[in-house]
Amino acid sequence: MATASSNMKGFYRQRKSGITKPTSTKSKKSSLHREATLGSDITQPSALISHGSPDLKDDYDKHEELLRQFDMNMAYGPCLGMSRLARWDRAQGLGLNPPKEIEGLLKGEKVQSACLWDGHI
C-alpha cells in the first residue's frame, strides 16, 4: 500500500514539475514586481498571460476604448457569452437607450465583435 502511494506521488510530481516549478514561482514573481517598478518593460506577471498573449495590451485604439467602456457598463447587462452587437440590440430592445455611436462603431468600423473578456474566462 505504502509503496503504491509513493509511486503515485512520484508520478504526479513528474507531471507537475514540467509546468509550474512550485518552488521557484515566489521568487520569480517578486523579482518581476521589482523589475516593473524599476521601469522595466515587463509589466505582466506570468499568471496574467493567457492564450499566449498578455491580458492587458496597450495597443488598442480609441474605438476599442469606447467599446470596452460599453462592455463594462453593467446597466446593459452581462457581456460575456454574446457578441457586442447582440448585447447592444438587447439593450435597445429592452428600452435602455444604449449609445448610438457604439452601434455605429459595431456596424461600420472594423472592430472586435467579441467582448473584452471573451476567451479569457
Added chain:
Amino acid sequence: MTAMEIDTEKNLQRKQSTYQSLDETFEIQNETYRGQQYSQIYFVRLHIMRTMLYSLVTHWKPHIPVCTILGLEEGKECIIVGTLYKHMKLKPCILDEYSKERSAVPLVKLHNFMHPDDHLVLEDESGRVKLGGTMLSPSAYVTGVVVALHGKETSAGDFLVLDVLEAGLAPQIDRQLKSKEDRYVVFVSGVNVGSSTSNPLQFQLLVDHITGHLGDEKEQGIAAEIVHVVIAGNSVEIPPGLLNGQNLASKDQSRLSEPVQELDILLTQIAAGVSVDIMPGSSDPANFSLPQQPLSRWLFPGSRVYNTFRSCTNPHCFELDGVRFLGTSGQNIDDLKKYSEARDELEFMERTLKWRHLAPTTPNTLGCYPFTDRDPFLIESCPHVYFVGNQDKYGTRILKGSEGQLVRLISIPKFCDTGIAVVLNLRNLECHTLSFGTQISA
C-alpha cells in the same frame, strides 16, 4: 346491407375551429451557444419585471420612495424591487459530494426540500439583502421570482418586510364569443404507452370516444363536438434499463421503438378525425431542458401525413376560436412542489400566473436553455385556459384577476394511473372529466 345504409344516412359532421399556434417564443432556432451563463436570463427577467413593477408601485404606494438595495438606509422606509433567492438548508448541492466533512443534513428523501430555517434573500444588480419579518412567508416563494417589497433596513442589516407586491395577472385579450354552440377540447397527459402500469385498452377507449366509434347516436353527437385534442406530455415510456450507455442489441432496438410505434398507431386514429397537438414531457424522447422542442415528426410516420397532427413545444401556447391556451407538461409545477408548499396543484398554478412567470425556478433547479436576449417563460399576456399535465389528481378552478381577467386553471392527472381525461367547453370554459375503466365487475 340495410343496416349499413341507415348508418351512412346519419352522418354526423364534426365541428371546426380556427387554430393559431403561438409557440414561436418557445422555439430554439437560430440560437448559438457562445459560452454564456445564466446571468443573462436573470438580467432580462429582472429588467422586464422591474420596469413593470415600477409602474405598479406608483399606484400601490405613491408616497414611499423607491431605491436600490445598495441605496438602503437603516430605519428609512422604502420600496425595493429584486429577484428572490431562497436559501434552503436541505437543497441538494453538487459540492456536497466533494466536501470533506460529513454534512449534518440528513440524506433521507423527504417529500420536498423545505426546512423551517429557510429564508429569503432579495437581489438586484447592486447587491443582496436578507429578508425578515412575518409578511413574506418563505414557504410560498421560490428562487427566481421578482417582487416589489415595502419595508426598512433593521440595525442587524436585514430588510424588515412590511408589505409585498406581486406582479399579478397579466393583461388579457378579450375572448370573443363567436357562437353559442358547445365545442370541446380534450386534454390528456401521462398516457405512458409501453409502461407496465399502462392499460392499452383504456387509451384505445378514449381514442374511440374522440373519433366517435363508441356509444349511441347521442354520444357520437357529443364526440362530433370535440374540435381539438391536446396531449400534454409523457406519452411514452422507454423501458428502463435499455438505455445504459451500452450498444443496443438488435432485439432490444425493437423494444426501444415499440412504444413510439404503438403511440403512432393511436395518434393516427385521432389525427384522421380531429386536430391533435402533442407536447413532449419529461419521459418523452425530447430534449431535457425547457423549453422542450417538438418531438421529431419522423417518430410518427403514420400521423405525420395528416395536417391535423401537430408536434408542439413544451410549454405550449395556442389560440382556438379566440380563446388563448397556455400549458406545460408539468415540470414547472413539479419543481415548485419540491421547493415550496401549497394546498394543491392549482394554488401552485395560480402563483405562477400571479408572478407572471411560467417557471420561476428555471434556471436554478429546473433545466433551461441559456437565453441571452429574452426570458421566454415570462407571461406577457394572460391566457384564458392554463393547463398543466402529469399531476397527481384532477383539479380545476376559475381564477379572477383585478382587471377582470378570467382564467380557467386545469391540472390534468396522469392518464395511465387514473384513466381520466379532461374536457373543456370552449363556449363557457366549463370543465368536466372523461373517466375510462376497463374492470369488469362481477
